[in-house]
Amino acid sequence: MTSPRSPRATPHRLPPDAPEPEKRRAILHAAVRVFAEKGYHGCRIADVARGAGVAYGLVYHYFKNKDELLESVFAEQWAILLAALKAIQEGPGTASDKISGVLGFVLDVFKTAPTAVRVLILEVARTPRVLRSGSTPETFFIAVRILADVVKAGQETGELRDDIEPVLAATGILGALEMTVTGLVVGLVRPVGPPEEQIDVVKGQLVAMVLAGVRAQDRRAG
Amino acid sequence: MTSPRSPRATPHRLPPDAPEPEKRRAILHAAVRVFAEKGYHGCRIADVARGAGVAYGLVYHYFKNKDELLESVFAEQWAILLAALKAIQEGPGTASDKISGVLGFVLDVFKTAPTAVRVLILEVARTPRVLRSGSTPETFFIAVRILADVVKAGQETGELRDDIEPVLAATGILGALEMTVTGLVVGLVRPVGPPEEQIDVVKGQLVAMVLAGVRAQDRRAG
Amino acid sequence: MTSPRSPRATPHRLPPDAPEPEKRRAILHAAVRVFAEKGYHGCRIADVARGAGVAYGLVYHYFKNKDELLESVFAEQWAILLAALKAIQEGPGTASDKISGVLGFVLDVFKTAPTAVRVLILEVARTPRVLRSGSTPETFFIAVRILADVVKAGQETGELRDDIEPVLAATGILGALEMTVTGLVVGLVRPVGPPEEQIDVVKGQLVAMVLAGVRAQDRRAG
Amino acid sequence: MTSPRSPRATPHRLPPDAPEPEKRRAILHAAVRVFAEKGYHGCRIADVARGAGVAYGLVYHYFKNKDELLESVFAEQWAILLAALKAIQEGPGTASDKISGVLGFVLDVFKTAPTAVRVLILEVARTPRVLRSGSTPETFFIAVRILADVVKAGQETGELRDDIEPVLAATGILGALEMTVTGLVVGLVRPVGPPEEQIDVVKGQLVAMVLAGVRAQDRRAG
DNA sequence: AATGAATGAGCTTTCATTCAT
DNA sequence: CATGAATGAAAGCTCATTCAT
Numbered sequence: 001m002t003s004p005r006s007p008r009a010t011p012h013r014l015p016p017d018a019p020e021p022e023k024r025r026a027i028l029h030a031a032v033r034v035f036a037e038k039g040y041h042g043c044r045i046a047d048v049a050r051g052a053g054v055a056y057g058l059v060y061h062y063f064k065n066k067d068e069l070l071e072s073v074f075a076e077q078w079a080i081l082l083a084a085l086k087a088i089q090e091g092p093g094t095a096s097d098k099i100s101g102v103l104g105f106v107l108d109v110f111k112t113a114p115t116a117v118r119v120l121i122l123e124v125a126r127t128p129r130v131l132r133s134g135s136t137p138e139t140f141f142i143a144v145r146i147l148a149d150v151v152k153a154g155q156e157t158g159e160l161r162d163d164i165e166p167v168l169a170a171t172g173i174l175g176a177l178e179m180t181v182t183g184l185v186v187g188l189v190r191p192v193g194p195p196e197e198q199i200d201v202v203k204g205q206l207v208a209m210v211l212a213g214v215r216a217q218d219r220r221a222g
Numbered sequence: 223m224t225s226p227r228s229p230r231a232t233p234h235r236l237p238p239d240a241p242e243p244e245k246r247r248a249i250l251h252a253a254v255r256v257f258a259e260k261g262y263h264g265c266r267i268a269d270v271a272r273g274a275g276v277a278y279g280l281v282y283h284y285f286k287n288k289d290e291l292l293e294s295v296f297a298e299q300w301a302i303l304l305a306a307l308k309a310i311q312e313g314p315g316t317a318s319d320k321i322s323g324v325l326g327f328v329l330d331v332f333k334t335a336p337t338a339v340r341v342l343i344l345e346v347a348r349t350p351r352v353l354r355s356g357s358t359p360e361t362f363f364i365a366v367r368i369l370a371d372v373v374k375a376g377q378e379t380g381e382l383r384d385d386i387e388p389v390l391a392a393t394g395i396l397g398a399l400e401m402t403v404t405g406l407v408v409g410l411v412r413p414v415g416p417p418e419e420q421i422d423v424v425k426g427q428l429v430a431m432v433l434a435g436v437r438a439q440d441r442r443a444g
Numbered sequence: 445m446t447s448p449r450s451p452r453a454t455p456h457r458l459p460p461d462a463p464e465p466e467k468r469r470a471i472l473h474a475a476v477r478v479f480a481e482k483g484y485h486g487c488r489i490a491d492v493a494r495g496a497g498v499a500y501g502l503v504y505h506y507f508k509n510k511d512e513l514l515e516s517v518f519a520e521q522w523a524i525l526l527a528a529l530k531a532i533q534e535g536p537g538t539a540s541d542k543i544s545g546v547l548g549f550v551l552d553v554f555k556t557a558p559t560a561v562r563v564l565i566l567e568v569a570r571t572p573r574v575l576r577s578g579s580t581p582e583t584f585f586i587a588v589r590i591l592a593d594v595v596k597a598g599q600e601t602g603e604l605r606d607d608i609e610p611v612l613a614a615t616g617i618l619g620a621l622e623m624t625v626t627g628l629v630v631g632l633v634r635p636v637g638p639p640e641e642q643i644d645v646v647k648g649q650l651v652a653m654v655l656a657g658v659r660a661q662d663r664r665a666g
Numbered sequence: 667m668t669s670p671r672s673p674r675a676t677p678h679r680l681p682p683d684a685p686e687p688e689k690r691r692a693i694l695h696a697a698v699r700v701f702a703e704k705g706y707h708g709c710r711i712a713d714v715a716r717g718a719g720v721a722y723g724l725v726y727h728y729f730k731n732k733d734e735l736l737e738s739v740f741a742e743q744w745a746i747l748l749a750a751l752k753a754i755q756e757g758p759g760t761a762s763d764k765i766s767g768v769l770g771f772v773l774d775v776f777k778t779a780p781t782a783v784r785v786l787i788l789e790v791a792r793t794p795r796v797l798r799s800g801s802t803p804e805t806f807f808i809a810v811r812i813l814a815d816v817v818k819a820g821q822e823t824g825e826l827r828d829d830i831e832p833v834l835a836a837t838g839i840l841g842a843l844e845m846t847v848t849g850l851v852v853g854l855v856r857p858v859g860p861p862e863e864q865i866d867v868v869k870g871q872l873v874a875m876v877l878a879g880v881r882a883q884d885r886r887a888g
Numbered sequence: 889a890a891t892g893a894a895t896g897a898g899c900t901t902t903c904a905t906t907c908a909t
Numbered sequence: 910c911a912t913g914a915a916t917g918a919a920a921g922c923t924c925a926t927t928c929a930t
Contacts (some may be wrong), residue, residue, distance in 0.1 A: 179397020
């Protein structure tokens with residue numbers, strides 16, 4: 001522990017070109033599941049290894065330690081989300097389209113991979129400082145800022161009301177989104193209708209409410 | 223963590239009449255601080271004891287175990303919030319008044335006791351099952367339902383739009399509120415103006431946005 | 445590991461006045477034995493705890509970690525030796541008396557507590573850098589220097605030959621002493637005679653040889 | 667560490683005729699360095715492999731396990747020393763010549779390969795039983811006995827004093843030699859003069875001291 | 889011969905919980 | 910009520926060793 005060791009022989013960060021080993025992937029996936037299920041401290045390396053069907057030590061072959069593993073989990077999930085946000089932001093459409101696109105994207109992903117979304121959303125700001133100090137907070141801030149930029153652009157075209165600070169608006173929107181997902185996860189929000197369409201119903205109502213909150217004064221048309 | 227052991231001699235729940243011992247209070251306060259600072263698992267009994275300036279073992283004199291201690295922390299905070307919500311709900315005023323009253327109340331409390339609010343809000347639904355199985359989730363659900371009732375009442379009078387499920391509306395509102403508080407805590411939301419008024423600026427914008435989101439079709443008057 | 449923790453509640457360094465707890469002593473003694481038996485890395489905390497008849501965790505109640513424990517072992521043993529060396533150096537007698545006093549002291553201690561001496565002598569310079577960086581190397585250097593001072597004083601009075609650098613002389617003397625003890629421990633040096641007197645025979649011959657090596661030119665009288 | 671597993675296909679001891687593979691040599695050299703640097707337990711196979719610039723598994727191709735590797739290191743070093751001792755013992759000259767020859771040889775080797783000497787000397791008798799049970803202690807004992815034979819021969823011719831048990835004398839001499847080398851390594855013994863001659867100065871003084879210690883009564887002549 | 893991914897036993901360390909005083 | 914020494918189950922991490930390629 002105290003003895004100064006030379007650096008590891010095995011690479012913990014993959015060389016940028018090489019294809020990712022299958023087992024590394026398996027570990028990452030298992031980590032997402034266990035993490036989502038039990039949270040940071042409840043997530044034992046032993047569980048992850050078992051869940052991935054690999055030996056205990058292999059986790060440490062691919063990741064320096066628990067923190068780095070979980071950071072990778074975050075990083076991976078956020079990378080996906082950020083890419084999507086960026087694509088939506090830079091794509092065509094009005095600010096309203098983009099906001100509703102973001103809400104829709106997250107809820108759609110949730111429909112197919114609830115655990116991943118849980119990890120992404122539910123654990124933000126709840127995990128030890130250390131972990132966040134890596135990449136996450138940065139990335140979370142980035143997500144807010146992207147949405148804030150959308151809002152700001154909408155304000156400049158007169159589409160959105162300009163009496164709300166863009167960052168605050170973005171924060172509120174993401175908050176509503178997060179809590180809605182949380183509500184779905186914990187069973188507080190129980191949409192009606194056939195299971196296939198439940199999420200879509202929620203999506204529609206959430207979009208309507210959020211857009212009404214940020215749009216410039218107008219007669220709501222639906 | 224929840225291993226059942228032999229029963230204790232000393233009562234852990236105070237007799238309803240007796241005044242609360244000073245040190246019990248100190249422990250509770252320290253627990254709030256430490257919990258807010260380090261989260262559930264990072265919150266060690268040793269830290270709490272030191273923070274309260276009492277001996278290690280005394281914590282176990284007043285609380286059966288760590289879970290019960292932290293549950294008490296939650297219970298206490300939520301009791302305050304629920305009472306306030308209840309009072310607002312049952313008080314006079316329109317639905318809009320009541321919603322804006324809730325937002326204002328939380329942000330006002332935040333102004334004077336940010337840590338307590340952080341614990342209350344930030345850790346909701348993020349704590350191990352064990353803890354939640356006690357009383358917290360119940361109370362959190364209650365909070366949502368109170369707000370949902372306010373929404374429903376507003377819908378029935380035609381004040382609020384009725385195309386949004388009340389529980390979903392309440393969830394979204396609380397989500398926006400939570401994330402805003404989180405944003406303030408982590409420095410993401412940085413209000414302008416003199417420190418005294420910063421929170422009020424945020425409050426005004428948040429209220430405006432939220433109300434616009436749930437009000438029935440109208441010309442916004444500000 | 446990475447999370448910044450506040451310092452421990454329990455004191456690892458004893459307050460200078462308080463009497464040393466019995467169990468702390470037991471742990472230290474056990475550590476000496478196990479350490480002598482198995483060396484630094486072979487010395488498992490579990491063994492020490494078992495040897496001391498205490499619970500695993502108690503070791504960590506009194507010592508921050510393994511390094512600190514073993515450092516304490518060293519520190520304690522060296523403190524005794526250094527005190528003895530100092531006393532001999534500052535006491536009365538010729539340089540020869542003092543040198544033979546040092547050799548005799550170590551061999552006498554060895555007679556009654558071979559393990560302790562083994563730890564003291566055998567592990568010098570063999571233990572990880574970390575451990576030594578605490579106090580040991582310093583103290584070992586001090587031991588050499590004390591003996592070197594004795595030599596130098598002897599050279600100045602003409603009692604000892606002055607064509608040998610005092611530090612080198614001291615080093616050689618302590619080396620001969622160490623290897624002799626090692627030889628006794630591993631059974632290489634097998635003194636003859638009744639067990640009671642074996643060590644004394646060795647002592648006599650070692651003293652004779654060493655003194656002859658450093659005394660100024662003279663007719664040996666025996 | 668010594669768990670018996672299935673036998674290996676590849677021979678670990680080289681056939682006596684075949685030339686030693688280059689990489690085997692590299693591994694052995696690296697092992698000497700790492701071992702000298704970090705000691706037995708600090709010497710990890712990974713370090714050795716990296717130091718030798720070969721793949722992890724290759725170490726296990728040439729050596730059955732860690733113990734055998736390190737034993738080979740010892741064996742190799744000791745083989746050199748023993749051969750030299752033997753040559754000196756069987757060569758011409760007085761006992762004094764031979765003793766001074768041994769001291770000189772070790773210090774000369776030290777001048778050119780300090781690490782190797784460190785391994786050889788510094789780790790004697792300090793390594794776990796397992797390792798010693800192989801060949802080393804045997805060889806160390808042999809070294810002492812060779813020197814003891816030299817002493818005994820000198821005593822029989824009347825050149826050396828006969829009131830000291832030859833094995834004890836040999837032990838003391840080697841101890842003084844070891845500690846001197848240790849002192850040089852750790853910087854305790856700091857010879858004066860130009861770097862080229864420093865070791866020779868030490869050699870001269872050490873020889874003078876040692877010989878005075880074992881010679882029969884005489885007027886020292888130098 | 890050579891590689892390095894894969895395995896898992898073993899060890900250190902932490903910390904909730906108990907208990908004698 | 911109050912104290913803090915004592916306990917021991919758990920979990921993180923290391924590294925010798927194996928094995929498929």
